[in-house]
Amino acid sequence: MNENARIAVVGATGLVGREVLSALFDQGIASERVSALASERSEALELEYGEDTLEVEKTTPEAFRGVGVALLATPASASRSLAQVAQAAGAWVVDVSPAFRADGNVPLVLPSFNPEVLGAAFKGRIISLPSAVSTALVSVLAPLHKSFGVVRAQVTAMMGVSSAGVGGVSELEKQTAGLLSGREPEPQTFPHRVGFNLVPQVGAFLANSPWTEEEAGWTLEAARLFGARGDTPVIAGTAVQVPTFHGHGLSLHVQLKAAVPVEQARAALKASSALKVLDAPAEKVYPMPMLVTADPTVHVGRLRTFPQAPEWLTLFAAVDNAGRGAALNLVEAGLKLLQRPA
Ligand SMILES: NC(=O)c1ccc[n+]([C@@H]2O[C@H](COP(=O)([O-])OP(=O)(O)OC[C@H]3O[C@@H](n4cnc5c(N)ncnc54)[C@H](OP(=O)(O)O)[C@@H]3O)[C@@H](O)[C@H]2O)c1
Numbered sequence: 167m168n169e170n171a172r173i174a175v176v177g178a179t180g181l182v183g184r185e186v187l188s189a190l191f192d193q194g195i196a197s198e199r200v201s202a203l204a205s206e207r208s209e210a211l212e213l214e215y216g217e218d219t220l221e222v223e224k225t226t227p228e229a230f231r232g233v234g235v236a237l238l239a240t241p242a243s244a245s246r247s248l249a250q251v252a253q254a255a256g257a258w259v260v261d262v263s264p265a266f267r268a269d270g271n272v273p274l275v276l277p278s279f280n281p282e283v284l285g286a287a288f289k290g291r292i293i294s295l296p297s298a299v300s301t302a303l304v305s306v307l308a309p310l311h312k313s314f315g316v317v318r319a320q321v322t323a324m325m326g327v328s329s330a331g332v333g334g335v336s337e338l339e340k341q342t343a344g345l346l347s348g349r350e351p352e353p354q355t356f357p358h359r360v361g362f363n364l365v366p367q368v369g370a371f372l373a374n375s376p377w378t379e380e381e382a383g384w385t386l387e388a389a390r391l392f393g394a395r396g397d398t399p400v401i402a403g404t405a406v407q408v409p410t411f412h413g414h415g416l417s418l419h420v421q422l423k424a425a426v427p428v429e430q431a432r433a434a435l436k437a438s439s440a441l442k443v444l445d446a447p448a449e450k451v452y453p454m455p456m457l458v459t460a461d462p463t464v465h466v467g468r469l470r471t472f473p474q475a476p477e478w479l480t481l482f483a484a485v486d487n488a489g490r491g492a493a494l495n496l497v498e499a500g501l502k503l504l505q506r507p508a
């Protein structure tokens with residue numbers, strides 16, 4: 167494959183798509199190589215690309231002609247068909263939506279965890295990426311699992327409204343302004359008011375199940391990623407929509423195969439290039455969503471155990487959901503696919 171091939175960013179006007187453009191620019195990709203695609207609604211809109219601007223094109227089959235890799239940052243319903251269209255046009259496809267995460271025929275890749283898949287043989291030309299919470303979970307658990315063995319992990323993910331894209335961000339803006347003026351808002355994107363509230367539901371509930379799609383996704387994606395290498399830690403938890411804009415916070419309880427001193431666990435986390443350890447509670451240093459924006463690492467800290475159950479490690483993590491948890495995975499996987507032979 168030509169390493170100078172064109173790159174189509176589909177969903178370029180969205181929250182993740184704009185981050186993808188900025189990451190491609192940071193990688194030194196010339197604007198001439200990038201197509202910004204979105205729905206008909208955004209046709210001819212102009213988007214910033216460094217000093218240049220890109221004109222948004224409607225996503226049609228012709229728009230994929232001559233494209234080496236298509237980076238899909240679109241809703242799952244759109245990704246399902248657009249991935250096939252881009253693949254039929256001969257492009258590699260990387261999709262960040264939930265559309266293919268459970269599809270055993272489509273490799274699930276977290277570039278910092280299993281990049282070897284991107285150079286290996288697989289059926290078709292589509293790659294699926296895990297969710298932002300799974301990106302953080304697997305990044306934190308991988309070094310612990312490798313060094314000590316993780317039996318299970320329980321997580322509470324506190325998810326900022328940007329998890330629901332530009333619509334989520336504008337809903338919290340409007341709700342907050344309305345509530346401060348004494349008006350009770352009508353929820354649209356979220357099932358309840360999220361302004362000055364916590365909603366223990368992110369996405370829809372699975373049919374006949376007490377678990378949401380978001381929560382079930384963590385268990386399934388961890389099983390696919392760790393499972394390919396042997397035993398899989400059991401991961402389960404609760405997704406909570408919180409009234410912050412950007413970044414997710416994760417409270418984690420991790421059961422290790424045996425008791426491990428906190429210093430050893432901290433050293434294992436520090437050795438991972440995917441992580442930044444912020445763990446000096448006496449100096450008020452710990453992960454927070456406000457610190458993680460535009461940071462390519464997942465932040466982790468507040469490490470502790472308690473004597474009654476010393477094999478359980480408690481910690482807190484934060485991830486830039488649209489950046490590290492989506493756009494950077496798209497760009498890293500996409501650029502690697504372009505290095506494959508045609
Ligand atoms: N936000 C996050 O933190 C995050 C993290 C991980 C994964 N994801 C996944 O990333 C995807 C994008 O999320 P987002 O937060 O960026 O959403 P968003 O802000 O709502 O953006 C959606 C984008 O998709 C485009 N689009 C919608 N339907 C389309 C169609 N039929 N053809 C072409 N383009 C279409 C929209 O174009 P218009 O502007 O023209 O409507 C827009 O550019 C979703 O699948 C989401 O699950 C998001």
